[in-house]
Amino acid sequence: METFKSTTSLLLLLTLFLSSSSVTQIFGVKTQSEALGQFYKAKFSHNSNIDKSHFTHDFDDQDLKYLHNKKTVVPQKENDKIQKLPGQPPVRFEQYGGYVTVDESAGRAFYYYFVEAQRSKDSLPLLLWLNGGPGCSSLAYGAFQELGPFRVNSDGKTLHKNKFAWNHAANVLFLESPAGVGFSYSNTSSDVKIGGDRKTAKDNYKFLVNWLERFPEYKDRDFYISGESYAGHYVPQLAHTILYHNNKANKTIINLKGILIGNAVINDETDTRGMYEYFASHALISDELEAQIQKQCKFTESSESDECKLAGSKAEYNTDPIDIYNIYAPLCHNTNLTAKPKKPSLVIDPCSDYYTIAYMNRPDVQNALHANVTNIKYSNWQPCSDVLTNWTDSPSTIIPLLREFMANGIRVWIFSGDTDGRVPVTSTKNSIKIMKLRIKTAWHPWYLSAEVGGYTQVYKGDMTFATVRGAGHQVPSYEAARSLSLVMHFLAGTDLPNKHN
Template sequence: MEKSHHCYNFLLFSIFLILSCFTGQIHARKQTQSLSGHYKSKQRAGSSAMDISLFKAIGNIDHESNIHPQEGLKEKDRIIRLPGQPQVEFSHYGGYVTVDKNAGRALFYYFVEAQHSKDELPLLLWLNGGPGCSSLAYGAMQELGPFRVFSDGKTLYKNRYSWNYAANVLFLESPAGVGFSYSNRTSDYDKSGDRRTAADNYVFLVNWLERFPEYKDRDFYISGESYAGHYVPQLAHTILYHNKKANKTIINLKGIIIGNAVINDETDSKGMYDFLASHAIISDDAANTIRKHCDFSPNATSQTDECTEATDQVEKDIYYIDIYNIYAPNCASTNLTSRPKKASVLKFDPCSDYYVYAYLNRPEVQEALHANVTKLTHDWEPCSDVIKDWTDGATTILPIIHELIANGLRVWIFSGDIDGRVPVTSTKYSIQKLNLPVKTQWHPWLLNGEVGGYTEVYQGDLTFATVREAGHQVPSYQPPRALSLIKHFLDGTPLPDTSRYG
């Protein structure tokens, strides 16, 4: 569902972008096919426009000129009630924060206060990936937010495993061009990339904290999944950079948590094929050919015919399954229903994308959210059709993870263990590249007497955790386990082991 961008290598970056895209079935199949064609043409042209160097924070952010008056805007952003919403006890807000006045660039947010103890619980930012996919579409409305959308596309039901039982949760649509976020200077959409996204997200946060000053000194954590494996660590790096530059705590960052995350291209790619082979989705012959003939290194400039033929076969093998959850059913009908179907948070509906799309394009919903105030020329989409190019994207995030650990931040990485797109195998390979000694040996973690997944803790307090029977969108497929995971992360407590063996 992500939008295409220039790359230095067709195979590596086509895999990389397919890996990093966040699931959404409205036009995912068509987009995947167009991405493949785009990168084949780029390889033939021999052009290379993407900056793949290591991420560095944009350092010329002037806090004086980038912080704008926020008085009275919090109350203007308060949502009285969303159409079709059940009664709730917490407050929620929606609106825009300007990140560049000259360009008229503004990012849309949705914020839900905690169900209880809002004055004590931390602030948690959630980012979805893509690049180009909406945190409102997925995080808020299909994963960890307080509501899910019924099949009529008009009414909502409660998510009793919402993460605002553990924190005050902020969802951000970024970069500009994603969801309701926009720029009046449309050329900005052609300049999207990792660095611009991190800088805009940082400016957003600084201004948002002026609008909600009660959270300025609150413990702050960043979470996300998929290509947010770039966004989250890069934003954390940017926060640390500006805290040190100002010699004060501008944002009280305490840690990050990323799931099924794109963090190292080479191991992400190798791990995907090894996972698919080990789960009997692709043939051993194809997997062996890929291992022997494909070059996933950042320096690769071309691929052998044997590699291309094998990867083409893999695309045929996965065509009819939901690669984001290899055991999940596909959506059988894209039509809305006149009356809501019976729904359960514990049984994720594979057609949810369509319900959310219909709901968020309703004018009365946009009005209640304080969204689309400029009357965009395009529909709200779960993944952007506006962003056409991606100007920079590092091939690895591992150096930033080392930096965050060295600065004493809490770092957790989790994997839904039946995601085939950024699978647990990829993440394990990437963590091995960090060369961290093991602090707590691999063991199952429990919830309600059952294995919720497996975990291992490394020196420097990097925690890796799997979530059993979860696909790419972990909170969608395993809501109770995801809520337990985030509670332990925010509390800084180990995932529960057991002494009951034998």
């Protein structure tokens, strides 16, 4: 890793401490937290070739021909049904797992895990969840550490129920994307080395269209897309692609109703500036240092001054000893599995990555999931990919897409765990300010079980911003009940409760 003195961009400088003292560095497992930091290092290095222009869809006639040729989709819903996962407690809902081809000629296929709603599955909406990175698995985080119906015990062999799973509110679909992430694969080696926002959005759209052929009962169902972190790009870009194809076909191919993004990468400049504001306001750096950074740094892609770099190195020194993705969370100091499972807790265990890795790499688990069907050498399951080494495009902002959704009647909710220091609440508030929206309902607390769950503000045009009190970057991991309440209100299109109940 380069030192601060060799960097020519503030954001390159930032990433050295974004991935500093986390369990990732200590024990060698790449997590979602480190993936985002490493990506920004590459994106804002002086020799970066990443295209930062506004996002546009990337479809050609051949892509459309593939999409509308139903012969390319093999009906196999029943073959994908998961009878029971190893160590799983009994449940009363169906779960499925398997592969959907997104490019036949390249041999590219994405792995999905789908859990039906625990009640009213025939009427509740379909919700897709995407994790970020880029390069991190929605199976690793969303499904088994955040909002899925199970979490892995400390023995790496058994599961316990997540009583605040989001399939209480929807039928939930988890997708490992792009190729090379988790169990998703390609027979074309360049596919797992070269990625980008446009390619990912295109493949994710192909996946959805073909998945709906396999599960046709969801074709007309209300559909929502959700995600966190770098999915602040993935989610809006997929939504934009859906709207494009609906408009081009002059019919509803996918019945998109809304998007929900948490602690999301939205706008590079405000994401970065807001991080330093958060550090100072939470006593991680001094007010004087924060003032120096705001004065000396331009928060742009151009080269920064030596004074800016020096101030940034001081901020790194102060934030190095903690996990800035949840500034109050403990670190993982012992990655060993336990002979007997620890007592489950509503708050995620800081070593959960290691329990999940052990579980997902068991042959009996992979067989039950219908996963890892290839013998490709990079198919050893990890929470975040080490094979994606060349990311070609990443817009500096996705705000134009948010405006597009609001203009087209698509519900937009943005939420922030208020203990995340990487994409903190200050960053998201600054990004929303750029949009200059009119306020419909002023800032106020929202409640769950007679406690403040967070704070919220509603804007005209069907956009809601909400904080989740006590949650870090992965909100459902830290505040599961509050995250479930939030998603239930999002799906219902109702305001978060502003009174004690």
